[in-house]
Amino acid sequence: MVIPSEPIGSIPRPASLLAGLDDHAAGRIGPEQLQDLCDAALRDTISRFEATGSSVITDGEQTKPSFATYPLQGLTMLAPDGAVIPFADGHTRQLPRLTAGPFRYGVRSATYVTAARALTTSQVKQAVIAPSALSLLYPTGGIAGYSREEFLADLMDEAEADIRGALDAGAASVQVDFTEGRLSLKLDPSGGVLRSFIELNNAVLDRFSEAERARIGVHTCPGGDQDSTHSADIDYADLLPSLLQLPVGTFYIQLASEPDPERVLEIVADHARPSQRIFVGVTDPINPIVETPEQVCDRVLLAARYLGTDRLGTCDDCGFSPFGDDVSTSRDTAFAKIKARIEGTALAAAALGG
Template identity: 70%
Template sequence: MPIPTEPIGSLPRPPELLNGLAELAAGRISQADLDVLTDRATADTIQRLEAAGSPVVTDGEQRKPSFVTYPLDGVPLAADGVVIPFADGHTRQLPRLTGGPFRYGTFAVSYLTKARELATVPVKQAVIAPSALSLLYPADGIDGYPREAFLADLIDQAEQDIRQCLDAGADSVQLDFTEGRLSLKLDPSGGVLREFVQLNNTVLDRFSADERARIGVHTCPGGDQDSAHSLDVDYTGLLPELFTLNVGRVYLQLASEPDPEKVLAVVAEHSRPDQQIFVGVIDPIDPVVETAEQVRDRVLVAARHLPVDRLGTCDDCGFSPFADDTSTSRDLAFAKIQARVAGTELAGQELGA
């Protein structure tokens, strides 16, 4: 079988959709008008992914306000939540939960269903990991809604988010876990990371072994506006804990790592035989399009550490995780994806896959 290759999630939105989002915010168009633009962007995204030869596609998160906040429609929130600093000095701020019970306002299956109507190949669906949403709960608590009750609600909602996608025919469901590496920056002792993994496993343990084979986790140092929030955190502090997550697929940022062989040695030591490892061979932040030969060579390096039948490729991160991130052009993203597909095929031919 060929080496599998998959996108991670977000792709830059076309200018028409970005303009529509601004027009909606200004009250000059209706939500129905924006939905037309979003439908067009989603169709174009899937068409271009298929044209690039991608054997599995996503909707490029054209409908999500961000990879993390999509469930929060109608949830009681304040704006002053956890602040995430990036290396270039810009920040993103999560909202703060102000009341309960916690319920998703939007489930990811709504995106999946629309994408599957348009695609002619399998569709994967990214969902936010419950550990990321646990950051919504304030440190000083909420009167009448203790943290234990919130976490119980969050676990139920996260299970529903994943299960609906599996039941609706997703080829796989990918948990976005960018906060994993970030947690080691906030707490170098690893205590927060262990809490995150335990919370995520509480959700994952509700699924059967066959279902978990279709569930994956993606980790990266955060990519937004051509900057990262935790690339300076040593991967070796994250990976041993990461591979204790009860998932069948692991999507790893690797192309932007300064020492990929060091990382791969740790992956080989700690990953389980039943886990498919998708290594990042495309750096979404780098403005230079990788060649197919560069991608091939990155796969060949990974194949020195991992069995070929457990190896896959992916992009390091999504290209536009927040709706206002325009740092990468749409054409550049698709050119990089085409290089990933072509380079993975070249590697497969050389490895006899």
């Protein structure tokens, strides 16, 4: 028996790349030198991913400024004072604010797929940002000459092109990051914002065929940045029934850091469709302690009690460095956790198969 296991996305960037990004921003090095550092970080990331035994890898988001803002690179119609995301430890992240239309992506995820596939024969998975997250770029006061309806139409076209481009570039699967789903319930306990997010994401996903949606998954977690979260205090029971109605083949659900994983598994078992594969988080990226393979195995066996084995997979709870400047977790710790996930999943598969 084989239980599939996949990463979520980001890996902490090496110190050399982070220093190079600062040097480039300050004009101390040119674009060619920065590209050399990016290439080196990508090669090392893929090599270390392969050394863990993972059959599915990512590029570690080494050249993304963050999991959410990569489409905005190079755009000029942005102001810095957009939506603020508060984290439990008191720090915040702030999105930019769109100042003019039409909205277009500056970078699409196919570029990351192409660069990674040139360096490996392993299956490459690509994470993309959900259109619902980018909908927060539009200001509440509106934009003169560019209505919210026009913005959302452009956003849906761009999000579709981003996903389709990654699939066409050879990504084995595309993961839509929807961390704002749980956060929306903190901002609006009535669920109205969540419903609008689900409707927007559904409108994009409905543009794909059933075969294409089988290669698309959705990731949910309470956020992860600088060893803190933005919405872990929100009950999963208020999110998962709606989330699991999205028309995709796969879900990646943060679970290792949940205080009551059995309760979450019960909700998933009650609401997920039999055709959907459920990857459950078995490693916690914001916990500095590296899980043992035996701990991972126990988490997999627990999940199998509720979900069976035919549709079960494992993953990390979240990316290890969703924002490029987050150095709260080391590269060595990230890959040690990934290796424990691979080995622990194999132990569970052997136990369940026997």
